[in-house]
Amino acid sequence: MGRIALVSGQASPLMAPSGLDAGSLNVYVAALSAALCGLGHDVVVYTRRTGPRAPSRVRTPAGYEVVHVLSGPPKELSEDEATVRVADFARSLRADWHRKRPDVVHAQGCLSGITAVLGAHDTQVPVVQTFHALAVPHREPTVERLLAQTAAHVVAVRTDEADDVVSMGIPRAKVSVIPHGVDLALFTPHGSVAPRDRTxxxxxxxxxxxxxxxxxxxxxxxxxxxxxxxxxxxxxxxxxxxxxxxxxxxxxxxxxxxxxxxxxxxxxxxxxxxxxxxxxxxxxxxxxxxxxxxxxxxxxxxxxxxxxxxxxxxxxxxxxxxxxxxxxxxxxxxxxxxxxxxxxxxxxxxxxxxxxxxxxxxxxxxxxxxxxxxxxxxxxxx
The missing domain is CATH 3.40.50.2000 (Glycogen Phosphorylase B;)
Incomplete structure (x- = not known):
């Protein structure tokens, strides 16, 4: 494997988790990118530029590169606002991938999946899709179904999510379950302990x-x-x-x-x-x-x-x-x-x-x- 592109429009691996949820997409993208680099792969993460002073490209100490894509105003956007800018994001991906074509694209989330598919449309680069969270209950997952059909492969983070993808009519052979990982260097029995009073x-x-x-x-x-x-x-x-x-x-x-x-x-x-x-x-x-x-x-x-x-x-x-x-x-x-x-x-x-x-x-x-x-x-x- 040579060059891997991760598309994570709404969650930069350079940003701290927005909430106390270990499943944070920021943590996931950063940890997966670093581990892939550790295996010898060339990894580039594409995310929205959310600050006017953010550099266009950053090489992280872990070895992967982060590209800040200018897609709309350089500030935090709601999901609805970011959706309107999908075409801009996709054009930037397409231009970058024509200059240096990735071997595979891995989209993180539904909106990033749409962006990745549009960006890779005429490049013949396969897109792997991870939803992280499927459609809200009681809503027909039309977009998710189309993404799963278009993607070369779907990676689910839980068994029930894989079952949901298969229920959309996607062949089981096209779906894998690979969970979130744990940072075993950070989460260890050895280290500081928060103070406590009670028994x-x-x-x-x-x-x-x-x-x-x-x-x-x-x-x-x-x-x-x-x-x-x-x-x-x-x-x-x-x-x-x-x-x-x-x-x-x-x-x-x-x-x-x-x-x-x-x-x-x-x-x-x-x-x-x-x-x-x-x-x-x-x-x-x-x-x-x-x-x-x-x-x-x-x-x-x-x-x-x-x-x-x-x-x-x-x-x-x-x-x-x-x-x-x-x-x-x-x-x-x-x-x-x-x-x-x-x-x-x-x-x-x-x-x-x-x-x-x-x-x-x-x-x-x-x-x-x-x-x-x-x-x-x-x-x-x-």
Missing amino acids: RRIVTVGRLLPHQGFDDLIVALSTLDHTELVIAGGSATGHLRGDAEVRRLRALARVRGVASRVAFTGHVRYHQLPALLRSADVVACTPRHGSFGVTALEAVACGVPVVVTAAVGLLDAVAHDQIGLRVPPQDPRALAEALNRLLTHTTRRALLVAAGRERVRARYSWDRIASEMAQVYTAALS
């Missing part, structure tokens, strides 16, 4: 949204003694004070008598996340639907056992009673029982952590992810 600590991570199931955790906490719950993540408004979801969760904590044992950290920088995870006795991931499961894997890589809901995405990441415990979504009683089981059984925690770390190292290293991706690129060329 036992549960940590949960995610945007402060109702579907995350943080209210279930607060209810479960009310049955656990000498335990604190730390909720790490930014709010929809960007500020904890005055946020409706924060008010709702704090009111629930007061009603349940655990207000003094529930702490909200707000947004935590990605490089500071390992220290917070290491400070926990258990990390809980309790979404009611849709999750990449990466936070759970990062916790396990840090040497911390996890309790997760049997939500889509986490089913792939966490095998029950092998690297963590799974409970039904929206079941605070089952959640409390699972948390108590790990909080009170040190030996069980140690066994899960040992098995989990081995699993994460074997399956979710970025070197492994990049190697599998390179095989997909080779197949797309043929």
Whole structure:
């Protein structure tokens, strides 16, 4: 494999993650690009220019190049505003690819897929598509179906996503499942640990949204003694004070008598996340639907056992009673029982952590992810 072009219009690998979501597209593109370079590939990432002073091209320390494409005004745009500029972006790609043709193009997200297909239209360069998130429920995925039909190959990040693509009429042989990876140099049991006061600590991570199931955790906490719950993540408004979801969760904590044992950290920088995870006795991931499961894997890589809901995405990441415990979504009683089981059984925690770390190292290293991706690129060329 020679030159690989990644199109990530709305998520630059040079930007910090916009939210406390380990599945952030920024992190994914940066880590995949670096790992591909580590395997000897020439990687160029194309993203929108969002600042007037951003250089046209940047060579990163990891070896990949970032091209800032001028597509509309050099500022952050909404998805609707960026959609209007797709043709401009595609023309820039086409011009660059005529000067130096890539061997394969990998589009990140639906909008980037449209841009990549238009840009590669007359170049005969195969396009590999990763959606990361398919159409919202109750909407016919017409655009996604057309992209999947046009693409040389589709890479799904979860098994259920692959099933959804196949349900669109795409041959199973044209679809691969390659999950998000884990930065095993950053997420490790060794390193700084965030300070703590209580005897036992549960940590949960995610945007402060109702579907995350943080209210279930607060209810479960009310049955656990000498335990604190730390909720790490930014709010929809960007500020904890005055946020409706924060008010709702704090009111629930007061009603349940655990207000003094529930702490909200707000947004935590990605490089500071390992220290917070290491400070926990258990990390809980309790979404009611849709999750990449990466936070759970990062916790396990840090040497911390996890309790997760049997939500889509986490089913792939966490095998029950092998690297963590799974409970039904929206079941605070089952959640409390699972948390108590790990909080009170040190030996069980140690066994899960040992098995989990081995699993994460074997399956979710970025070197492994990049190697599998390179095989997909080779197949797309043929």
